[in-house]
Amino acid sequence: MLEPLSMAGKTAGSTSRLGLAPVRRGRAGSAARLSPAPVFAITSGKGGVGKTNIVANLATAITKMKKRVMAIDANLGLANLDLFLGVQPTFTLADFFAGAVSLDKVIVTNREGILLLPGASGVQEITALRHEQKAALLTELDVMTDELDIVLIDTGSGISDVVTYFTTAAQEIVVVVNPEPASITDAYALIKVLASGYDQKRFLILANAVSGAAEAHRLFATLSEAALRFLNVSLDFLDWIPRDPQLLRAVAQAQTVVNAAAASPSAQAFVAVAEQFVRRAKSIKAKGNVQFFFRRMLEGGKA
Numbered sequence: 001m002l003e004p005l006s007m008a009g010k011t012a013g014s015t016s017r018l019g020l021a022p023v024r025r026g027r028a029g030s031a032a033r034l035s036p037a038p039v040f041a042i043t044s045g046k047g048g049v050g051k052t053n054i055v056a057n058l059a060t061a062i063t064k065m066k067k068r069v070m071a072i073d074a075n076l077g078l079a080n081l082d083l084f085l086g087v088q089p090t091f092t093l094a095d096f097f098a099g100a101v102s103l104d105k106v107i108v109t110n111r112e113g114i115l116l117l118p119g120a121s122g123v124q125e126i127t128a129l130r131h132e133q134k135a136a137l138l139t140e141l142d143v144m145t146d147e148l149d150i151v152l153i154d155t156g157s158g159i160s161d162v163v164t165y166f167t168t169a170a171q172e173i174v175v176v177v178n179p180e181p182a183s184i185t186d187a188y189a190l191i192k193v194l195a196s197g198y199d200q201k202r203f204l205i206l207a208n209a210v211s212g213a214a215e216a217h218r219l220f221a222t223l224s225e226a227a228l229r230f231l232n233v234s235l236d237f238l239d240w241i242p243r244d245p246q247l248l249r250a251v252a253q254a255q256t257v258v259n260a261a262a263a264s265p266s267a268q269a270f271v272a273v274a275e276q277f278v279r280r281a282k283s284i285k286a287k288g289n290v291q292f293f294f295r296r297m298l299e300g301g302k303a
């Protein structure tokens with residue numbers, strides 16, 4: 001039986017349960033005064049285009065900018081973000097949903113201070129979770145993300161319940177494409193579902209493993225023309241990450257390229273994207289309309 005985790009007793013200035021800075025609390029110390037971090041979902045139509053590398057490297061680069069980051073591994077089939085971040089989680093979301101542990105036991109911190117909420121292989125249907133399970137997750141995460149500057153989600157690929165659920169609840173949806181033709185057609189199919197079935201209108205396109213700016217812009221042009229013409233959705237170009245053998249070398253050593261080869265072209269590109277994310281996160285917060293990510297999830301992921 002799941003034990004709902006109460007917010008009671010969390011008062012202004014109390015010590016963070018994540019061991020970060022003291023928890024910022026509204027005067028009343030109530031959930032309504034929380035200001036959860038902006039959430040960026042990193043997703044793709046096709047698998048294997050670089051999402052996990054992107055999340056791990058952006059989390060690393062943003063942490064180096066002295067911002068507090070949580071990475072959520074929502075790739076329930078092939079959860080492997082922990083390898084890139086160099087941590088070995090004891091528990092996963094599945095243990096939390098089973099009522100075995102509280103969420104602060106599931107979240108692990110790597111040596112750089114990045115928080116990871118590990119993927120829950122075994123929880124196949126997040127939308128099929130009981131209301132109390134989602135409510136408990138919501139309550140815990142609202143509190144935890146209040147202490148953070150950015151939350152990044154590695155969604156896994158394709159058009160599954162899990163992907164649509166996490167992406168539609170985020171403030172920014174980043175769709176990753178690479179030069180393989182199937183990555184463009186599958187990205188288009190994903191955007192079509194998110195736009196027509198889930199009322200999503202904003203998509204940032206990140207071109208990965210490209211030969212240069214020209215190829216990145218070609219990929220973007222192909223995708224954005226189709227999206228505008230057939231879906232009436234206008235896409236935004238976020239940035240591009242070069243194809244980089246140094247990234248592959250870092251992967252072979254289970255490291256992020258940002259740590260292993262900071263001067264490499266891909267590491268420098270990740271830093272530039274990280275700076276954009278921090279700017280975007282600030283402007284999302286400044287607009288004062290940060291929605292409670294996990295409350296939105298609970299309510300069905302509608303914007």
Ligand SMILES: Nc1ncnc2c1ncn2[C@@H]1O[C@H](COP(=O)(O)OP(=O)(O)OP(=O)(O)O)[C@@H](O)[C@H]1O
Pocket residue numbers: 044046047048049050051052053054075078156157208209210241242243244245247248251266
């Ligand atoms: N910029 C890059 N340059 C060279 N190789 C890359 C680049 N980005 C990713 N790769 C390689 O592409 C492969 C897939 O990367 P990754 O596992 O991050 O993709 P993914 O989208 O998370 O996959 P999945 O959908 O299976 O979770 C890996 O071997 C990775 O090292």
Ligand SMILES: [Mg+2]
Pocket residue numbers: 051052053075154156
């Ligand atoms: Mg992956």
